[in-house]
Structure formats: structure tokens, C-alpha cells
Amino acid sequence: MSEMFDWLEEKLKALNLTDTMDRPEGFTRLSFSPEEKASHAQFRKIAEELGLAVSEDEAGNQWAVWEVDKEAPTIALGSHVDTVVNGGGYDGVAGVLSALAAVKALKDKGYQPAKNIAIICFISEESARFGVSTIGSKALTGQLEKDEIGEVTDSDGITVREAVSEYGLNWSKIEEAELSAEKLESFMELHIEQGTQIVENRAEIGIVNGVACPVRLKVRAKGMANHTGSTPMHNRKDAFVAIAPLVNFVSDEAARLNRIHKSPLVATVSTIELKPNVMNVIPGEIELGIDIRSVDDQLKRDFASKIKVYCDRIEQEIQVMIDITTLVDNDSVLLDSVIQQKLSSVCDELGYDTFHMDSGAGHDVMNMAARWPSGLLFIPCKEGISHHPKEFASMRDISKGIQVIQRFFEIETEL
Amino acid sequence: MSEMFDWLEEKLKALNLTDTMDRPEGFTRLSFSPEEKASHAQFRKIAEELGLAVSEDEAGNQWAVWEVDKEAPTIALGSHVDTVVNGGGYDGVAGVLSALAAVKALKDKGYQPAKNIAIICFISEESARFGVSTIGSKALTGQLEKDEIGEVTDSDGITVREAVSEYGLNWSKIEEAELSAEKLESFMELHIEQGTQIVENRAEIGIVNGVACPVRLKVRAKGMANHTGSTPMHNRKDAFVAIAPLVNFVSDEAARLNRIHKSPLVATVSTIELKPNVMNVIPGEIELGIDIRSVDDQLKRDFASKIKVYCDRIEQEIQVMIDITTLVDNDSVLLDSVIQQKLSSVCDELGYDTFHMDSGAGHDVMNMAARWPSGLLFIPCKEGISHHPKEFASMRDISKGIQVIQRFFEIETEL
Numbered sequence: 001m002s003e004m005f006d007w008l009e010e011k012l013k014a015l016n017l018t019d020t021m022d023r024p025e026g027f028t029r030l031s032f033s034p035e036e037k038a039s040h041a042q043f044r045k046i047a048e049e050l051g052l053a054v055s056e057d058e059a060g061n062q063w064a065v066w067e068v069d070k071e072a073p074t075i076a077l078g079s080h081v082d083t084v085v086n087g088g089g090y091d092g093v094a095g096v097l098s099a100l101a102a103v104k105a106l107k108d109k110g111y112q113p114a115k116n117i118a119i120i121c122f123i124s125e126e127s128a129r130f131g132v133s134t135i136g137s138k139a140l141t142g143q144l145e146k147d148e149i150g151e152v153t154d155s156d157g158i159t160v161r162e163a164v165s166e167y168g169l170n171w172s173k174i175e176e177a178e179l180s181a182e183k184l185e186s187f188m189e190l191h192i193e194q195g196t197q198i199v200e201n202r203a204e205i206g207i208v209n210g211v212a213c214p215v216r217l218k219v220r221a222k223g224m225a226n227h228t229g230s231t232p233m234h235n236r237k238d239a240f241v242a243i244a245p246l247v248n249f250v251s252d253e254a255a256r257l258n259r260i261h262k263s264p265l266v267a268t269v270s271t272i273e274l275k276p277n278v279m280n281v282i283p284g285e286i287e288l289g290i291d292i293r294s295v296d297d298q299l300k301r302d303f304a305s306k307i308k309v310y311c312d313r314i315e316q317e318i319q320v321m322i323d324i325t326t327l328v329d330n331d332s333v334l335l336d337s338v339i340q341q342k343l344s345s346v347c348d349e350l351g352y353d354t355f356h357m358d359s360g361a362g363h364d365v366m367n368m369a370a371r372w373p374s375g376l377l378f379i380p381c382k383e384g385i386s387h388h389p390k391e392f393a394s395m396r397d398i399s400k401g402i403q404v405i406q407r408f409f410e411i412e413t414e415l
Numbered sequence: 416m417s418e419m420f421d422w423l424e425e426k427l428k429a430l431n432l433t434d435t436m437d438r439p440e441g442f443t444r445l446s447f448s449p450e451e452k453a454s455h456a457q458f459r460k461i462a463e464e465l466g467l468a469v470s471e472d473e474a475g476n477q478w479a480v481w482e483v484d485k486e487a488p489t490i491a492l493g494s495h496v497d498t499v500v501n502g503g504g505y506d507g508v509a510g511v512l513s514a515l516a517a518v519k520a521l522k523d524k525g526y527q528p529a530k531n532i533a534i535i536c537f538i539s540e541e542s543a544r545f546g547v548s549t550i551g552s553k554a555l556t557g558q559l560e561k562d563e564i565g566e567v568t569d570s571d572g573i574t575v576r577e578a579v580s581e582y583g584l585n586w587s588k589i590e591e592a593e594l595s596a597e598k599l600e601s602f603m604e605l606h607i608e609q610g611t612q613i614v615e616n617r618a619e620i621g622i623v624n625g626v627a628c629p630v631r632l633k634v635r636a637k638g639m640a641n642h643t644g645s646t647p648m649h650n651r652k653d654a655f656v657a658i659a660p661l662v663n664f665v666s667d668e669a670a671r672l673n674r675i676h677k678s679p680l681v682a683t684v685s686t687i688e689l690k691p692n693v694m695n696v697i698p699g700e701i702e703l704g705i706d707i708r709s710v711d712d713q714l715k716r717d718f719a720s721k722i723k724v725y726c727d728r729i730e731q732e733i734q735v736m737i738d739i740t741t742l743v744d745n746d747s748v749l750l751d752s753v754i755q756q757k758l759s760s761v762c763d764e765l766g767y768d769t770f771h772m773d774s775g776a777g778h779d780v781m782n783m784a785a786r787w788p789s790g791l792l793f794i795p796c797k798e799g800i801s802h803h804p805k806e807f808a809s810m811r812d813i814s815k816g817i818q819v820i821q822r823f824f825e826i827e828t829e830l
Contacts, residue, residue, distance in 0.1 A: 195646055229627060232610065271693065
């Protein structure tokens with residue numbers, strides 16, 4: 001086991017392009033950046049050491065295949081290696097590393113699968129650079145809205161299309177990455193939980209029922225900018241004063257719903273842009289970004305409606321104009337129940353306590369689930385911290401995940 | 416009178432470097448910018464047309480002097496022509512223009528003053544570029560903290576020192592702009608009100624008792640950034656949720672104090688910086704800027720203390736760390752009572768209704784008042800809108816201001 005631990009430590013660092021996981025600044029490998037590319041190169045290197053056949057598709061997804069028979073079905077497992085700005089070294093990487101480790105373990109003990117096993121390292125899962133997530137798995141499953149996404153820009157004004165070309169891919173061929181249904185039999189992803197529900201429920205492995213896709217709103221309040229010193233209190237249309245109570249309404253109302261509903265809901269006012277945002281001018285305009293998630297689609301849409309009603313009231317009571325735009329409104333994704341049962345059995349067999357839960361965060365698996373029976377496995381991460389330099393998953397927890405994948409591979413690929 | 420109106424219209428546009436005052440984007444002449452310089456050139460041109468002696472001091476302040484006798488005392492009047500980003504065409508310009516127009520009127524009617532009259536066009540009054548205001552009048556009155564201010568940077572990282580050099584001035588000589596007390600007898604400024612108190616009190620001219628210098632606080636709340644989708648509501652340390660109620664506390668408490676205190680107080684949460692400010696991450700850190708003003712220094716300092724007490728309570732009730740820094744805490748400036756009386760008498764004589772009031776905004780006069788008996792005259796501006804393209808003062812109101820200045824000049828410079 002200690003040999004496997006050493007291998008894991010070494011490859012974890014390799015995929016993270018680092019000599020130490022203890023980095024105060026964390027890891028920054030944005031979509032289609034040289035850093036993402038360098039991490040992909042490490043993925044290919046490790047896969048080649050394991051004797052896997054390595055290739056890149058037209059979208060830049062990396063494939064490592066243990067091919068036993070061209071005619072045999074293929075089961076796939078994957079995640080990503082790109083990160084947010086100053087993110088952690090486990091979000092994505094833990095899944096890719098676990099899949100590689102499971103294959104290594106099977107090879108080490110001389111196992112011969114009856115089906116092919118593909119490990120996919122998806123490109124550009126995080127939305128940190130372009131505000132668009134899971135570009136690689138969208139391309140793979142024919143869900144990339146090419147014309148629209150191609151023109152989306154990062155903070156430097158670079159479009160996805162330009163970034164893809166600069167990365168060395170051919171934008172005009174990106175749709176050729178799409179894989180027809182018969183090419184895979186199933187898909188599985190392992191990911192860190194990015195929460196604390198597994199541990200809070202005294203479990204070791206999370207088995208995910210569904211992925212709660214968000215409703216996202218942009219709330220824009222328009223008052224009147226004016227001089228802070230010369231505008232009396234009774235004569236103001238301060239957009240910040242008008243809209244600030246919404247921040248607490250969203251938080252309090254979400255907490256209240258969790259006390260009375262079975263299906264969890266989370267809601268966050270996560271972004272703000274205030275104009276003009278200078279010390280001696282009353283805020284004239286404000287834009288809030290609100291992220292609402294629940295696997296219960298009705299619950300999350302009702303919540304968005306409540307925000308609209310609340311804003312209507314503010315608008316009537318205070319002289320500000322409020323306008324609400326729905327940026328995103330996707331149905332949640334339910335995962336394959338057969339795969340969930342298999343994962344449950346595997347965990348029982350291995351003696352790991354499981355917790356059945358929803359995923360509040362989106363993952364590549366939500367796109368893959370549209371085309372193939374798919375599963376999502378969570379391992380705990382320390383204090384639920386993610387997208388942060390302090391993100392951490394222990395080798396013990398990663399190893400448990402690897403055990404589950406290894407056993408799942410065996411069951412799925414037996415003769 | 417219509418001839419004077421035409422002259423005012425023409426010179427108003429000249430000082431604003433424009434063919435029309437109706438500009439949706441307003442006016443942008445930042446501190447030490449080529450635009451401020453071009454407006455200074457227009458000031459000199461107009462002054463020369465009026466036969467005034469034009470010069471520039473070491474700080475870049477423009478001087479136009481009606482010199483009748485080198486040995487005679489000099490009374491001064493001035494304001495500025497720099498603006499905020501997308502500001503109006505009257506803040507500062509109205510004062511400079513009115514002073515020039517009053518001199519023109521006196522010259523036109525053949526008046527011979529017994530004292531010299533100096534019109535000062537101060538450099539860099541607005542804090543929009545560097546966060547430092549009234550650089551020109553600070554230099555003139557020996558209040559420029561040269562070492563400190565020199566290293567302050569704009570959003571492009573350019574220091575005041577570098578900007579001053581690029582502007583064509585000699586930074587090493589800027590302190591030579593300081594003027595000893597005996598060089599002037601008094602100082603007066605005319606400015607747009609940037610509020611609506613004159614009109615609300617059915618008056619035509621505002622006579623200012625004092626300038627309410629701000630207390631400015633920076634409030635920093637630190638919670639914990641985490642994934643919006645995977646962090647249950649009960650497990651969050653959302654810095655925005657923790658601190659949002661402070662926005663309404665500041666506004667409500669200021670409104671309440673105005674109902675029970677004679678001396679007005681205004682308080683505004685005018686800036687925010689939220690980290691990381693991305694859709695799928697719970698706000699981990701937030702910084703609010705608070706601007707508090709009252710001529711009653713005790714009242715504004717008590718208000719700052721109340722904010723501290725309020726934040727202590729938040730810190731204890733919710734698991735966030737709050738830390739408060741006082742950025743600015745200046746005593747308010749009381750203006751010369753004799754000049755106020757003279758302005759009152761002039762307005763009575765002219766039949767203008769006056770309103771005695773405080774200035775919530777800072778002006779060059781607050782620096783000049785430290786060295787010379789000084790006065791500040793307000794004229795109304797439409798709906799109190801300022802620092803905004805819609806800023807507007809009517810020719811009628813500007814003309815009333817000019818009448819007051821002209822008569823004040825006569826009284827002050829009679830034999």
C-alpha cells in the first residue's frame with residue numbers, strides 16, 4: 001500500500017505541476033491556458049507509463065484507453081485538471097488520478113478486463129475564465145452551442161474561439177469531438193464533495209442521486225448617483241440601500257426552506273457590481289448575481305419567483321428601478337439508478353459507509369448523463385473547502401475512492 | 416444682459432472644451448490630464464482677453480490678476496476646472512467662470528478697484544484619479560504632505576509625482592507654490608450646491624457656514640469562500656450575508672439622527688469590493704467604504720463609533736471577522752463670519768433670498784480658510800445632480816452668483 005501511496009503523491013504533484021501541495025497561492029490552471037496544457041501532458045505521460053493508448057480529440061479532451069478488444073464495449077471514467085484562479089489541487093485532479101490509479105492497481109495484479117476501459121481528462125470544466133463550464137464534455141456529447149460560446153470573452157476580451165485556436169486546436173473542427181452513443185457503455189466520475197455532508201452523516205463515500213443545476217439571476221437596481229456630502233438623507237435614491245436587504249432575504253429564505261423541505265436548496269448572492277463605486281458618490285446602480293440550486297427543479301424555480309416578488313415590493317416602496325434577468329435555468333440531472341446500486345454494493349462489499357446525496361455543484365458527468373448511463377462518486381474533502389488553496393483530500397479518502405473504482409471496473413468488465 | 420449671456424455660454428463651452436453642453440457622456444478632465452491642461456489654457460485665454468495678468472505657480476495653479484497697485488492688498492476668488500470621470504460641466508467651472516464674468520462686468524462699466532483682484536484656477540481639485548483631493552489649494556497653503564501624496568497611484572499605477580512631471584511641472588519645486596499669509600487679504604469661492612437645499616428652502620443663493628469634512632471608514636469582513644452549490648446553508652460563513660445589514664443600518668441611523676439633531680449628518684456606504692466575486696463561490700471577503708459627514712465633528716465621530724459597536728455585534732453573532740480602519744478623520748472647517756455677513760448684505764441689497772447652510776462636499780476653500788478669511792457661495796443646480804453628465808446650472812442662477820460676486824468685489828475693493 002505504501003508503494004501505491006508514494007505513486008499517488010508523486011502523480012498528484014505531477015498533475016498539479018508542483019513539487020509540493022502546500023502552496024499558499026493554490027493552483028491556477030485556467031481553461032485553455034498553457035498550465036492546463038502542461039497538466040494534460042502530465043496526464044498523457046502517466047497514462048503512457050501505464051501502457052495505455054493516449055490520444056486527444058478535436059475538443060482537446062485527453063483520452064487514455066486500456067484497449068483489450070476493438071469490438072468490445074468501452075466503459076469510461078473521467079474528470080478534469082483545469083482549476084479556478086487560486087484554486088485547490090484536488091477538484092478534478094482527484095478523479096483523473098483515481099481512475100489512473102485504479103487501472104494501475106488492476107494491471108499490477110494482472111487483471112484482464114473483457115471490455116475496454118477509457119479514462120477521459122476533460123478540457124475546460126471550470127467556468128472561472130469564460131463563465132462557461134464543462135466545454136470539453138459538452139463538445140463530447142454534442143451539447144456545445146458553438147456559435148454562442150465561441151464569442152464569449154474572458155476578462156481580457158479574448159473569445160473562447162480565439163483561446164481554443166491559441167491553445168493549438170482547430171475551432172472549425174471542435175464539433176467532431178462528438179461521440180456517438182454506441183462508442184461507450186457507461187460513464188463514471190469521482191470528485192471531491194466540496195461540502196461536508198459525507199462526514200456530517202458519518203459516511204466515507206457519497207453516492208450521488210442527481211446534480212442540481214442552477215438557476216442564475218442577475219438583479220439590476222437603478223437609483224440615482226449623487227454627491228455623498230451634499231445630498232441629504234431624505235433626498236436619496238441609493239441603489240445599495242434599496243437592494244442590500246435582498247442579500248439577507250435570499251439567505252434567510254433558503255435556510256427556512258431547508259427546514260421544511262426534504263430536498264435541499266442553496267441560494268447565494270455571490271457577485272456584485274456597484275457603480276460608480278467611489279467614496280464620495282452615492283451608489284447609483286448595482287448588479288447582483290444570484291445562484292440558486294436544488295435537484296428539485298420546482299423548488300428552485302419557485303425560489304426565483306419569490307425573489308422577483310420581493311424585488312417588486314422594493315421597487316414599489318423605494319424609488320429605484322429593478323430589473324431581473326434569468327441568466328441560466330437548466331433542469332437538474334438525475335443519475336443512473338443501476339450504477340448507483342452497483343456503487344452501493346461495491347461500497348458494502350468493501351465495508352465503506354455510504355451517504356446518498358445530491359450534488360450542488362455541476363460536473364462533467366451531467367453532460368455525459370445525457371448520452372450514457374452515468375454515475376458520480378464523492379470522496380470527502382477537508383472541512384468542505386474547495387476552489388481555495390486550502391482544498392484538501394487525504395490519501396486515505398482518495399484510496400477508498402480508488403478501491404471503489406477498481407472494484408467497479410472489475411464488475412463491469414468481467415467476462 | 417443678453418450680451419453677457421452669450422459671453423457666458425461661449426466661455427462655459429470653452430472651459431469645457433466643447434461645442435455643446437448637452438453631452439450624454441458628460442465631461443472627463445482628470446487631475447493632471449491633458450484635458451485639465453487644455454481647460455487651463457482656455458482659462459488663460461479668457462483672462463488675457465479681459466486684460467488680466469496671467470501666470471502659473473509651481474503647483475500648476477493658474478492665476479489671473481487685475482493688478483491696480485503692487486503695494487495694495489489683493490482679494491482672491493477661485494475654483495477649479497478638473498472633473499470626475501463622466502462628470503458635469505459646472506462643478507468647478509461655474510466658480511471660475513463667475514469670477515471671470517464679474518471682473519468683465521466691472522471692467523465693462525469702467526470700475527476702478529482700489530485693491531488687486533486675483534482669480535485662481537486651482538489644479539486637481541477632484542479625488543477621482545488619485546483618491547486625493549484639492550492638490551492645488553493644498554500646495555498653495557502649505558498643506559501638501561508631499562512625500563506621502565507623491566507616491567499615491569492612480570488605477571494605472573502612475574504616481575502623483577510622475578503625473579505632475581508628465582504634466583510639465585517640477586515635482587521638486589511644488590512646495591514653492593506656497594503663498595504667505597500677507598499676499599492675500601481674503602478668499603472666496605462660488606460653487607454649485609450639488610444638493611437641493613437652496614431650492615427646498617425657497618432661496619436663490621446659499622451662504623455656507625462651514626464645510627463638513629468626512630470621516631471615512633473601511634470595513635473589512637472575512638468569512639469563508641466556498642462552493643455555492645455544495646455548501647449547505649447551515650454551514651456557511653458568507654461575508655456578504657454578515658455585512659449587508661450594515662448598509663441599511665448606516666442609512667437608517669443617519670436618517671434618524673437628522674430627525675433629532677439640528678446639525679445635519681449624511682452617511683453612505685459608497686464602495687464595495689467583494690472577493691472572489693464569481694457566480695459559484697460564496698463571498699469570502701468583503702470591504703465596504705463608508706463616508707460620514709457633518710459640520711458637527713462630535714456627531715460624525717459618534718456615528719463612526721456606532722458603526723464599530725454594530726460591527727462588534729455582527730462579529731459576535733456570526734462567525735466572521737470584522738476589522739475597521741479609519742481612512743480619513745478631519746475636523747470640519749468653519750468659514751469667516753464677517754464674509755458671511757457681507758455676502759448676506761449683498762444678497763439683501765440685490766433682492767436674492769438666501770439660505771444659510773453647511774457644505775457636505777469639500778472644496779478648495781476649506782484649505783484656503785486655514786490661512787485667510789474665506790467665504791463660500793452656493794448657486795442651485797438642477798435636482799441637486801452633480802458628478803454626472805446631467806449636472807446643470809441655469810444661466811439665470813449663474814448670473815445671480817455673478818451679481819453677488821461683482822457687488823462683493825466692489826465693496827471689498829472700494830477706496
